[in-house]
Amino acid sequence: MTDQPFWNPKTELMPRSDLRELQLAKLRRVVGWAKDRSPHYRRTLAGVEPEQIRTWSDIDRIPFLTREEWMTSQDAHPPFGELPVTGAENAIRLHTTSGTSGRTPLRALDSRKDWSWAAEMWCYALWGAGVRPHDVGYVAFGYGSFIGFWGLHNGLEKIGALTIPGGAQTTAQRVRQIQDFGATVVASTPTYALRLASEAEELGIDLVNGPVRTVILSGEPAGSIPETKALIERKWGAHAFDTAGMTEVSTIVMFEPSDHPGGCHVIEDHLLEQVIDPDTGREIGYGERGERVCTSFGRSTTPLLRYRTSDLVVKVPHSRASSGRTWDLYEGGIIGRVDDMKLVRGTNVYPGAVEAIVRGFDGIEEFQIRISRQAERDEIELLVETLPTVDDAGWDLLADRLGVELAGAHEGLRFLVRRAAAGALPRFELKARRLTDLRTAV
Template sequence: MKVELPHGYWNPRIELLPRSDLKELQLKRLRHTIRYAWENSPFYRNLMKRHGLFPEEIRTLDNFFKRFPITRRDDLDKDQLDNPPYGTRLAIPPESALRYHTTSGTTGKPPVKAFDSERDWIWGGDAWASSLYNFGVRADDVVMIAFGYGSFIGFWGAHYGFEKIGCRVLPTGGMDTKKRIPMILELGVTTLCCTPSYAIRMLHVAKEEGVNLARESKVDKIVVAGEPGASIPSTKKVIESGFDAHLGDFMGTTETAGMMASMCSKLPGGLHINEDRYLTEVVDPDTLKPVGYGDRGMMVVTALVKEAMPLIRYATNDIVILDPNDTCPCGRVFDLFRGGILGRYDDMVKVRGVQLTPQMVEEIMRGFSEVDEFFSTVEERDGLDSLIIKFELRKDLEPSTGEDISLQIKEQFKTKIGLTPEIEVAPRDSLPRFELKSRRFKDLRTRH
């Protein structure tokens, strides 16, 4: 790596609290959030009434976990469909909102509309600043944000987080990759902010343009979010070696309107949760009972400082493993997600008895440096479920090498997953490229 990441605390008063004091802060903010939602959000007031629950009955965190109902994406969708255009979760007049964003959209579902108040946006920017500072970003960094700046919340919060730290920020929303690469070199960009897919895309285009970003650029930190790539070992290796830079995984959602968890400079692969702002649980996806440290489960989140649209006990469908804060040597009080987001329960599919996720496919495919791009589908062929993988060879390789690479890919899937896919070499530049969240995996079966 070009540099060793610096270590420090953005807000040591909070980040170094004793764990017991953090729990007291969470409870105080939680009780305020529930009372606020009852008084201002018809969605939550009606939800609590249906379950015979009143704000004053929530006196402890344990009491909250046992009594407050979990909500899901379908609940938000139905609320907005039944009460267009914003639903009844909104707790402020629409004209008082500062910003409007939407989710990136789940296949077959309309995006969720989300509002932020001025207070939400200040808190959100500070959450990003705290996370970026903990990763190693400092005021002398020159930052390129390779993001379209549309209604998807994406890196909007990151932009203000970088500015809060004091960085020089280069928004490049209207540029294509071939224009961004010379700017990285000319302006001495030290921190790149994008999705993992787009970081790989930049490496491919740079190579085509004869640019070695590891040697010629000053990029030493890459901040990625929007998809799990940074926590997939083979993907992380490709990006870090291609830039000779540290890769940091950051996670948040449009619904929470902020940075929930981020990679620490002291523990690559561990994402500290901003627990002063978010109360997180990990539960069994079937029973909804809590699971312990080190066990895989579904993340449920409560935003503790959300004003415009409260979010309470929201099941994200993300697969996570929770580790205690002392797993990391940095000294911060916040617990961690081991390996970041490991996938989504609604992305898991079963193929010939094997549980498969997009992350499992990417882990194998990114291990082949000969592969430029890939796309996978699950289809029914001749009455059997089949995993189909199409890939493009790197442009500097002869087409004749495709057959040998295909055999190697098949063997890796058979050995690591227990499933042998059908492999197809696709024509160059025929597969989709991604700047925002990638969609390299589709289940095309009519039955699941």
């Protein structure tokens, strides 16, 4: 098996017509399961019968589920809300979202079967990135209640790779373990991969000529930003692969194949994904930017039907990749989030677009975007922390070039580019939050 490039060639190479029939059959099954057992779906699917779902257009019979609905249900019926089909007594694992929004995190229950399914989903991505049983995988993750890389850990073990949990340690300790244990695969967020690389440089550890050959990225859209990915690959001397998942579905939903860098295959034998216009809810076609809507076929304890993720994506046909997989792709992975966009003096600003420019410059250690209201005028500021090798003259040139490129990419909008003191900007292990909007209203 180790010589073939697919974890499950039967489904990864399945003809599209057969794949669509498989998805509809699984959808009918999960609709029946959820309606019979979940208080939430018993109510929202009152007029929907599984046998009514025969074609793709019949999917519209199923109402959308939003994060706000889930959280409201959780608040009204603590601690887990009305989505689960059973109570905690029949589950083996509880995980939460990261809680970066400031509200109580979503809580999700999983059974033993669910957790086995989550590991299987990760195996598609890991195997597609070239991970094999002889590898040594290092998981640079804190192992808290946030679901993060828990599933990846189990996926590495399922493949047969030696798996090293890197929790409850400093960044320096993790870097030393990566070196001491001869890790060939490292998993982290894109931001933390860069932080690990910076720490290695300070410690005098040569990552570029070390054993790590694969970096698995997840947790942030930055993994599919070409400039960020290229920077990670230069600092590690390894190939980086983007993935994306979410607590709401318990596992990974897409992965970047080795034959199509910059795009992520949807794992379509286990998920049904639609892309809709965020304003109208209408499904849109290939090549149009829209919001991901996710239905999971494998998570049985907390079913997920037509969940509006707020992730912005552009779906393209499977033919864009050359591997032979028949699963469609999201070009550029997750581009950002519907609520990420900020309006500044009539111009749309996306954090990912700013990062794509910033990461194209050498000498930058960290950055932050701040938006404020000054004397009836919106101002946007880019705070930049540089490497020690950047002197004052180098900074002046860097700041000028950054300002020009940022304005050119944002309809002439002027960014105030300022230098931050060394160590002044926050560092992140999990999801980075590099934009702060200090305005009371837009």
